[in-house]
Amino acid sequence: MSGPLHGFRGGLDLDGRRHTRDQAIRPGPLPRTLVLPLHQHIGEPAEPVVAVGDTVLRGQPVARADNYVCAPVHASSSGTVIAIEDRPVPHPSGLSAPCIVIETDGEDRWAPPLPPIDDPTDTPARVLRARIREAGIVGLGGAAFPTAIKLNPPADTPPDTLIVNGVECDTHLTCDDRLMRERPTEILSGAAIAAGMLGAGRVRVAVESDKPEAAHALERALEDSGLAHGPLAWTIDRIPERYPAGSERQLIENLTGRRVPPDGLPKDVGVITSNVATFAAIHRAVLYGEPLTQRIVTVTGDGVRQPGNLEARIGTPVSELVAHCGGYHPRVAQLVMGGSLMGRSLLDDAVPVIKGTNCLLAATPAELTPSAPAMPCIRCGACAEVCPEALTPQQIYWYTRSRDYTLADDWGVFDCIECGACAWVCPSQIPLVQYFRHAKGAIAEREKEQARAELARRRHEFRQERLEREKQEQAERRRRKKEALKQGKDDRKATINAALARARRKKSAEKED
Amino acid sequence: MEFPRRSSPHQTGASGVAAVMRQVLYALVPGTLALAWFQGTGVLVHLAVAILVALGTEALVMRLRRRPVAPALADGSVLVTGWIVALAIPPLAPWWVTASAVFFGVLFGKHLYGGLGYNPFNPAMVGYVMALIAFPREMTYWFPAAAPGDWPVDAAAAIRAVLLGADEATLDALTGATPLDLVHAGTPPSGVFMLEAGPGWVVAPLLFLAGGLWLMHQRLIDWRIPVAMLGTMAVLAALLWLLPGERPAPLFHLLAGGTLLGAFFVATDPVSAATTVRGRWIYGAGIGALALLIREFGGYPDGVAFAILLMNGAAPFIDYCFRPRRGTG
Numbered sequence: 001m002s003g004p005l006h007g008f009r010g011g012l013d014l015d016g017r018r019h020t021r022d023q024a025i026r027p028g029p030l031p032r033t034l035v036l037p038l039h040q041h042i043g044e045p046a047e048p049v050v051a052v053g054d055t056v057l058r059g060q061p062v063a064r065a066d067n068y069v070c071a072p073v074h075a076s077s078s079g080t081v082i083a084i085e086d087r088p089v090p091h092p093s094g095l096s097a098p099c100i101v102i103e104t105d106g107e108d109r110w111a112p113p114l115p116p117i118d119d120p121t122d123t124p125a126r127v128l129r130a131r132i133r134e135a136g137i138v139g140l141g142g143a144a145f146p147t148a149i150k151l152n153p154p155a156d157t158p159p160d161t162l163i164v165n166g167v168e169c170d171t172h173l174t175c176d177d178r179l180m181r182e183r184p185t186e187i188l189s190g191a192a193i194a195a196g197m198l199g200a201g202r203v204r205v206a207v208e209s210d211k212p213e214a215a216h217a218l219e220r221a222l223e224d225s226g227l228a229h230g231p232l233a234w235t236i237d238r239i240p241e242r243y244p245a246g247s248e249r250q251l252i253e254n255l256t257g258r259r260v261p262p263d264g265l266p267k268d269v270g271v272i273t274s275n276v277a278t279f280a281a282i283h284r285a286v287l288y289g290e291p292l293t294q295r296i297v298t299v300t301g302d303g304v305r306q307p308g309n310l311e312a313r314i315g316t317p318v319s320e321l322v323a324h325c326g327g328y329h330p331r332v333a334q335l336v337m338g339g340s341l342m343g344r345s346l347l348d349d350a351v352p353v354i355k356g357t358n359c360l361l362a363a364t365p366a367e368l369t370p371s372a373p374a375m376p377c378i379r380c381g382a383c384a385e386v387c388p389e390a391l392t393p394q395q396i397y398w399y400t401r402s403r404d405y406t407l408a409d410d411w412g413v414f415d416c417i418e419c420g421a422c423a424w425v426c427p428s429q430i431p432l433v434q435y436f437r438h439a440k441g442a443i444a445e446r447e448k449e450q451a452r453a454e455l456a457r458r459r460h461e462f463r464q465e466r467l468e469r470e471k472q473e474q475a476e477r478r479r480r481k482k483e484a485l486k487q488g489k490d491d492r493k494a495t496i497n498a499a500l501a502r503a504r505r506k507k508s509a510e511k512e513d
Numbered sequence: 514m515e516f517p518r519r520s521s522p523h524q525t526g527a528s529g530v531a532a533v534m535r536q537v538l539y540a541l542v543p544g545t546l547a548l549a550w551f552q553g554t555g556v557l558v559h560l561a562v563a564i565l566v567a568l569g570t571e572a573l574v575m576r577l578r579r580r581p582v583a584p585a586l587a588d589g590s591v592l593v594t595g596w597i598v599a600l601a602i603p604p605l606a607p608w609w610v611t612a613s614a615v616f617f618g619v620l621f622g623k624h625l626y627g628g629l630g631y632n633p634f635n636p637a638m639v640g641y642v643m644a645l646i647a648f649p650r651e652m653t654y655w656f657p658a659a660a661p662g663d664w665p666v667d668a669a670a671a672i673r674a675v676l677l678g679a680d681e682a683t684l685d686a687l688t689g690a691t692p693l694d695l696v697h698a699g700t701p702p703s704g705v706f707m708l709e710a711g712p713g714w715v716v717a718p719l720l721f722l723a724g725g726l727w728l729m730h731q732r733l734i735d736w737r738i739p740v741a742m743l744g745t746m747a748v749l750a751a752l753l754w755l756l757p758g759e760r761p762a763p764l765f766h767l768l769a770g771g772t773l774l775g776a777f778f779v780a781t782d783p784v785s786a787a788t789t790v791r792g793r794w795i796y797g798a799g800i801g802a803l804a805l806l807i808r809e810f811g812g813y814p815d816g817v818a819f820a821i822l823l824m825n826g827a828a829p830f831i832d833y834c835f836r837p838r839r840g841t842g
Contacts, residue, residue, distance in 0.1 A: 376630030
C-alpha cells in the first residue's frame, strides 16, 4: 500500500535512540500552576481575554487570536488566573515573555465544549477552518505554525496531495510513534477532514521504517474505519530511515519528487503537510469540539529516572513533568526540548510545555557529545555531501566567520533548515548551525537597519522636497505680490497721468476760451 | 534547576581531524613498506627524519605563534605532510634534504598562510618541489630497483649514506636513471621494460593505489579527484602513444613516478583542493593533464608535484566558477 519514493539528497544514518518506544502514552501530572505563554506559535502573540483573579475552566479560551497568523490559547485545567506577567519561556535566548499563570483547583472541570460537527464532509471548509482556528491548533511537530492558515491555500494552486507526517526522524522522539500505534483512527479521521477541506484527492501517510508497528496500526485502522474504500486515495508510505526524512521539504521531495522552491512553501507545489498529532487534534476539535489543551511529550534521556510518553497539559512546568517521571538522575547535565539534532537547549526547567514541545531530553554527559573545541576547517566537504538542501556549509561558514554576510546570503544561508547534518559529520567539530543562525540574525538585523536607513532617507528627501516646494511657493507669492504692487503702482501712475491729462485738457480748454 | 546553553545539534557523529589523519597514515603504510623493501632501509631513515622534523617544526611554529602546541601535534596533519615528503625523497639522499624539505613545507607551505586549513598549497608538495629545485643532484639518488632485498648497499651502509653521506663514486655507481628519465632520453620504457626493471617500480604504486581505494571506501577522500586525474592522464597518454613516434604506454604513466601516490594522497588533500563537486572534476583533470604534459615535454622527469601545486593555485578560481547557486541544487 506504499506509493513510489523519490528519495532526497544528503542526510545521515542516525541511531534513533528511541528508548521510550515501548512506553505507552500515560497521563501527565496536574500541576499546581500552569504557565501559558501567549506566543506558542509562529506569528503574532495572542491577546489575553481574562484578568487576574478570574476563574477559568479547562478548555476555556484565555487569550484570543486577533491577527491572522496567530492562535488562541486555552486554559488546560480549571482554576484561577493569578498573574499575567513575563515568565521564562522555552526559547534558546532564555528570555522571558508574557504568560497567563493559572493556579489550578485540582478539580479539572471542563468548560462546555464547542458544538461538535458531526458530519465534516457536509460542512463548508470555511466553518471547519474557523473551528480549527478557534481550537487553537498549531503544527504539533515542533514548528507550531497555525494550522487553520495552512489549510487555507490559495485558489490558483489547489493542493492535490495531503501528506501526514509520521516520520519523526530526530533522535529520542517516540511521541508520534506511540500516537500512531495507539490512536491511528484519530489521525486518519483528522487527515480525512483536512483533505476534504483542501479538495486534495490523495493522502499519503509517511512513517519511518523503524516504526513498523505504527505503519501496521495505521493500515489496520484505514481498513477498519472504511476510509480505504472512501473517495480519497490513501497510502501508508514506509520511508527509509534517513535523517532528516521528516523535514517538510525533504519529505515532499521523497514522496512526490517535487522540490519546494527555496523561497517557496509546500502549497506552491500542490502539497500540504502536517504532523500526525496535528491531525489527531483536528479530529478532536471538529468531532468533539475539544480545544487543544494537551499534547504528547516524550520525556527521555539517562538524566531522568522513569522515561516515558506523557499526555501533558500545555503549560505544565518542565520540572513538574520530570518530577512526574521520577525526577532527575544526579548525573543529569543538559536539558533539551526536542531531539538531539534539532532540539533547543533549555536554561531552566521552570519553563512550561508549549504546543510545539514534542520531547524533553534530560541528558547525562555520556549521552550527548560534549562540545569539543572546534578545529580549523580542513575543507573536507563532508558537510556539503550530507546537506539535504544542497548547500555548501563550509563556504557559508567561511563567509560568516569573516563577517561577509552578503556572500553568506549569496551561498544560500537562508535555505539552511538547521537540521545539523553538517555539524554532525564535521571532523573539525565546528558548530556550523550556530554560525548559520548567527549569519541569519546578522543579515536580518542589517536588513532592518537598511530599511530604517531607507525610511530616514525618504523622510529626508521628502523634507528637502517640502522645503524646496515651500521656497518656491514663497518666491511665487513674493513675485505675485511684487507684480501686484507694480500693477498698483502702474495703476496709480495711470490715474495720475489721467488726472494730469485731464488737467492739461482743462487748461488748454480754458486757454481756448 | 538550571542547565547550560548549547547550540544544536547536541550530538555529533564525527571522529575528528586526528582520526581522519590517522586513517590516511594507515593507508600509506603498505606502500611505504613496499618502497622500503625495494629501495632499502634508507626509505625508513628518511621517514624517521621527516617525522621528527615535522613534529619539531610544528611545535616550534606553534610556540612562536603563541598557540597551543599539543592539539596541533595531536591532529596528525603534520605527520601526513612529513610522511609524504619522505616517500618522495630518494633513499640514498642525505638526511638534510628531507629535513629541509619538511621544514620548508611546514613553515612556508602551511604556517605562513595561517596553519591547518588555511594553506592554499599542499605543504608536502611545497617542500618536495623546493628540494627538487634546490638540490637537483641529491634528488636523483634512486636505485634502479630490481628484486626485493637485492639492494646494492646493505642496511647499515644505507643508513650511513643517509646520515653521514656517501662518497661520489659509490653514488655514481649505485644510482641510476628512473624509468621516467628514459622518457626524456628518447628511449621510453615499454611494458616489457617495466617487468625487466623488476617489480619494484610497480608494487609500491599498486599498494598506494590499494591504500587510496581503502580511503575512498571509508569516504575520507573524494573519488572524483583521482578518477578525473588518472582518467585524463590515461586518455592524453593514449592519444600521444597512438601518434607516430616513441612514446610510453598509458599504463606506464599511471604506474610510474608519483602518479598513484599523488592521485590518492596529495591531490585529494581537501585543504588545497577544489571543494565544489564539479570543481573537483576540473581540478583532478587539470592535474592529470599538466602532470602528463610536464613529463612528456617539460624539463623534469616527473610532473605530478608541479601539476598539483599549479592546480592548487587554480582551485579558488575553479570553486568560484562552479559554485552552486541558490535554488539550482
